Amino acid sequence: MHYNKLGWSNLNVSVVSLGCAQFSDQFTKTQKTEADMIAIMHRANELGINLWDTAPSYGNGASETIVGKALQGRRDKVFLATKVRYGATMPEQVEESCNDSLRRLNTDYIDVLQIHWPSHDEPNELTIAGLAKMVKAGKVRYASLSNFNQDQTDLAWCVFPVISNQLPYALVWRYEEPLIKYCGEHKIGVLAYSPLGEGILTGRYDENTHFPPGDVRNHVVFFRDDVKHLALQVTAVVKQVAEKHHMTPAQVAINWTARQPFISSVIVGSSSIAQVEQNAAAVDFTLDEEDDTVLLAASDAYMATAPRFRTMWADA
Numbered sequence: 001m002h003y004n005k006l007g008w009s010n011l012n013v014s015v016v017s018l019g020c021a022q023f024s025d026q027f028t029k030t031q032k033t034e035a036d037m038i039a040i041m042h043r044a045n046e047l048g049i050n051l052w053d054t055a056p057s058y059g060n061g062a063s064e065t066i067v068g069k070a071l072q073g074r075r076d077k078v079f080l081a082t083k084v085r086y087g088a089t090m091p092e093q094v095e096e097s098c099n100d101s102l103r104r105l106n107t108d109y110i111d112v113l114q115i116h117w118p119s120h121d122e123p124n125e126l127t128i129a130g131l132a133k134m135v136k137a138g139k140v141r142y143a144s145l146s147n148f149n150q151d152q153t154d155l156a157w158c159v160f161p162v163i164s165n166q167l168p169y170a171l172v173w174r175y176e177e178p179l180i181k182y183c184g185e186h187k188i189g190v191l192a193y194s195p196l197g198e199g200i201l202t203g204r205y206d207e208n209t210h211f212p213p214g215d216v217r218n219h220v221v222f223f224r225d226d227v228k229h230l231a232l233q234v235t236a237v238v239k240q241v242a243e244k245h246h247m248t249p250a251q252v253a254i255n256w257t258a259r260q261p262f263i264s265s266v267i268v269g270s271s272s273i274a275q276v277e278q279n280a281a282a283v284d285f286t287l288d289e290e291d292d293t294v295l296l297a298a299s300d301a302y303m304a305t306a307p308r309f310r311t312m313w314a315d316a
C-alpha cells in the first residue's frame, strides 16, 4: 500500500481506502452477512487500508453500527471518517449528529468528520462552526467537507481550517477536476469517491443489464439507458488496458483515479474479500503513457457526449 498526507495534516492515509456505504441494506448490491462485512473491513486493514469512510445516512446508521463492531480491538489502526447527517445544519444539530455517530461507532473520537452535502437553505458557516466545536471538544480530530464547490470551500476555510473535501472522480465523472486542482493547491486533501462509477467500469455489466426494482443502481446515472452505452465504451477501453497488464478492469479504473494530481485517497466500495484484495493491489501496477492516452481519449469522448447530471444519481 502507498500512503499520502491528507491535506495539511499529518495523517498518512492509504491511497486506496474503504467505502462503507455498501455495509447497509440501503446501498447493498451484493448481499452480505454481518460476519462477511466485518471480515472485509478486517482484511482491508490487514492490506494496509487505514481509512474507512462511512456516514449516518448509509442505512440510517446501519453502516456506522457495523463499522463500530469491526473497529473493536483495532481503533488505533484505522482513520475513521464519517459525516454529519443530512439536515443537521445548526451547531447543536451537528453536535447531536456527532454524538449519535460516536455511540454507533462505539468510539470516543472520530478522525475526520465531514459535512456530507452543503446546505442550500442554511448558511454552511454555521455547520462549520458546529464542526469546529466538536474539534475543540476533542470528539473530532479534523473537520472536513464533502461535495462542497469552490465558493463553499472558500467560505468554510474562512470559518475553520478544514482538512479535505470528498468529491466524485472516475473516468466517467471528471466534472470536479478544476475544483480538485483548487483544493490541492490550497492544501485541502481530496478523497475521491466512486472511482468505479458505482460498478459500471468493472466490466461486469453490458447493454442488457437491468436491476430489480429497489436496487440502488436503478438511480445511478451510468446505468440509465441513455448513458449506459456511452459509459460501456469507456469500460471497453479499461478492459483492453487491464488485459494488457494482467489486471482487472476495476484495478485499472482505481489506478487511474489514484494517480491523478492532488488525489489523497480513492474511496472504493469493496463488497467481498476478493474485491478488497484486488482493489488494494490496484496501485501496485504501473500503466504506461500509451495506456493513459487511450484511457483519457475514451474518457474525453464520454465527457463530451454523455448527458450531464448534477450528481451520480439521476433523480437526485
Ligand SMILES: NC(=O)c1ccc[n+]([C@@H]2O[C@H](COP(=O)([O-])OP(=O)(O)OC[C@H]3O[C@@H](n4cnc5c(N)ncnc54)[C@H](OP(=O)(O)O)[C@@H]3O)[C@@H](O)[C@H]2O)c1
Pocket: 018, 019, 020, 021, 022, 028, 029, 030, 053, 054, 116, 146, 147, 166, 167, 193, 194, 195, 196, 197, 198, 199, 202, 204, 248, 250, 251, 267, 268, 269, 270, 271, 274, 275, 276, 278, 279
Ligand atoms: N460523499 C458522498 O456523497 C459519497 C457518495 C457516494 C459514495 N461515497 C463513498 O464512496 C464509497 C464508494 O462509492 P460507491 O460504492 O458508490 O462506488 P464505487 O466504489 O465506484 O463502486 C463500488 C461497487 O463496485 C463493485 N466493485 C468493487 N470492487 C470491485 C472489483 N474489484 N471487481 C468488481 N466489482 C467491484 C461493487 O459492486 P457489488 O456490491 O455489486 O459487488 C461495489 O459495490 C462509498 O462506500 C462511500 O464511502 C461518498
